[in-house]
Amino acid sequence: MPTTDVVIVGAGPSGSTLAYHLAKKGWSVTLLEEHPLIGRPVQCAGLVSQRVLDMAGTSKMVQRPMGGAIVWGPSMGKIEFAAGETRAHVISREMLDFLLAERAARAGVQVLTGWKFKDIRERPNTPDGKVVLGAESPTGPAELTTRLLVGSDGVASTVARKLRLRRPIEILPAFEADLPFRDAPQDQVEIYLGRDLAPGFFGWSIPDGEGNVRVGVGLNARNGLLALDGYRELVRRMERRYGRKLPSPIRTIVSGIPVGQVPVISTDHGLLVGDAAAQVKPLSGGGIFTGMRAAELAAGVASAALEEGNLSAQRLREYDRQWAHEMGDEMDRALFFRRLFVQLSDADLDRLLEVLKESKLISTIVAFGDIDFPTLTIRELLGQSPSLVHLFPKALSAFFRRKRGLAPDVLAG
Ligand SMILES: Cc1cc2nc3c(=O)[nH]c(=O)nc-3n(C[C@H](O)[C@H](O)[C@H](O)COP(=O)(O)OP(=O)(O)OC[C@H]3O[C@@H](n4cnc5c(N)ncnc54)[C@H](O)[C@@H]3O)c2cc1C
Structure with missing residues (x-):
């Protein structure tokens, strides 16, 4: 050779x-x-921004444009973001x-x-x-x-x-399955929060535009929950929501997500x-x-x-x-916010969704939402409503006990 x-x-x-x-x-x-x-x-x-299509020089792999997201809290309260335009693409x-x-x-x-x-x-x-x-x-x-x-x-x-x-600081175990299921919203990504299914991260359901949904979870391994168990819990939640059993997966993925700057x-x-x-x-x-x-x-x-x-x-x-x-x-900044996020209890997460729903902040998220640079949106939210961070005194004090000195400039936006 x-x-x-x-x-x-x-x-x-x-x-x-x-x-x-x-x-x-x-x-x-x-x-x-x-x-x-x-x-x-x-x-x-397979959820990507327009930047990926531009770098690839083609859009042949696009299956469906996505115009928004629904975030489900641990107690199944939800907030919905509808951008009215394509914000991301589901691809093969x-x-x-x-x-x-x-x-x-x-x-x-x-x-x-x-x-x-x-x-x-x-x-x-x-x-x-x-x-x-x-x-x-x-x-x-x-x-x-x-x-x-x-x-x-x-x-x-x-x-x-x-x-x-x-090697990376943390590798989050992930499990995902493709299910033939048409009842899920077809132009919105769904995010599921809660310690029973995805401690320290989240679950998702993403329609592929061809009658299937990609349902998965990533989680913080230190909580002792296996990604497969988190996935099963997510399926149970979805079954309660739709009032019927979900079909069997036609493809499953077991993998890991590296988190942390090398x-x-x-x-x-x-x-x-x-x-x-x-x-x-x-x-x-x-x-x-x-x-x-x-x-x-x-x-x-x-x-x-x-x-x-x-x-x-x-x-x-x-x-x-x-x-x-x-x-x-x-x-x-994203690592900083992630460390903060993992301190939030289920009650904190429910409360956060409530506050976002009641305030005008959803329109800010819709206006600034960029899946490649999410911290710009978070900074904008904190700029408009600095009191957001004080919603979670317990999470914040736990965070600062562990990460003294990291935060003020970030929180100041
Ligand atoms: C469940 C899950 C869902 C995800 N969803 C999304 C998403 O919606 N959007 C998004 O942007 N990212 C997503 N990601 C992350 C995304 O998949 C990765 O960031 C991306 O694949 C990284 O690309 P890469 O080319 O660096 O590595 P990879 O895509 O992992 O490619 C590595 C390649 O190297 C090959 N390889 C490995 N070892 C060897 C070896 N010794 N010799 C030869 N070949 C080898 C592998 O076969 C593979 O083809 C997801 C990850 C997971 C786990």
Whole structure:
């Protein structure tokens, strides 16, 4: 196998986006995917913003536009947001991955399916040296040589471990199932809150526009509840609401959502993008937009480093800086609000929905709602109604006991 400038491990949205941009800049790129079919198995609810379609350069994978959301509190009180326009898209995630890999292949990327990255056999000690890596190919063990190794191999990234880069602070277990169920609202995403089904996170029901709903939960593992049990509780709640049994799932997903900023995402001859680098929105668990945007940034830095023949950690650290500059504040604020959110009891959550419903704040949420930058909306809400934070004295004092000194500038908006 000849040397390629870059080997990228994992043909999800982040890896295929990076591969495409590097090939467009003239670099030889090999993209390894352990599964025989790109996009399978699906591990996603497929809710994305217009930015993702723009970055992908196509909207072929869109199944249904979404114009709003319903949030159900623990006691099943609800608030409804209807934007009257498209705010997000439900997509076929399988098709997104396929289209992005196809675009990369058209640009000249060598896509190797059924190839699993195993380990790093040799690492150079010069900035222009080569990495030798071991893989399992469909015909047996293989070696590849490259100037730059990229881990876009998802939440359980083997590349991150082999590059000795630190893992995310928290991985939230998630369970999702596709059910053939037409009774759910067709142009609204539904969010379910409550400690019995999703302590520290939330449950969701997302129509796919083809007569199915994607019903899932993510949760904080430290609460001792399994994601499958949370999912079963969510199904029970939905059954009570609809007054009938939900059909059996036709597809299930067990996965994890990385939460928390990874301090370093580049090293000598190595980079991480996407879930492998925990580039995931901490409040929603969405990582397609952030992973693809990180891939665009990584492509610029990697290309310049390849050009200069300097793949040192020091040179590649420019990628960390660009990521922090563009997304660091949003990620930090989102982590801050998430830490606050996990302190809220069910009674707090019910009360929050009540207050939002009674005040004029719903219109603020509708006006500012942006699924990629949710903290802008939260800041706007706090700016209009600073007393919101004082609704939860117990949660706040627990929070400040644990995180002294973090909050005031954020709460001041
Ligand atoms: C239940 C659930 C629902 C979600 N819903 C949404 C949503 O609605 N919207 C959203 O934006 N995000 C969502 N996410 C998050 C989103 O799925 C991820 O952030 C996104 O997939 C990250 O893309 P990626 O390319 O970084 O990694 P991945 O999509 O995980 O791709 C990694 C690829 O690497 C391959 N791979 C792994 N190890 C190896 C190896 N050793 N060798 C070769 N190949 C390897 C894998 O097979 C995979 O194809 C959801 C996550 C979960 C768990």
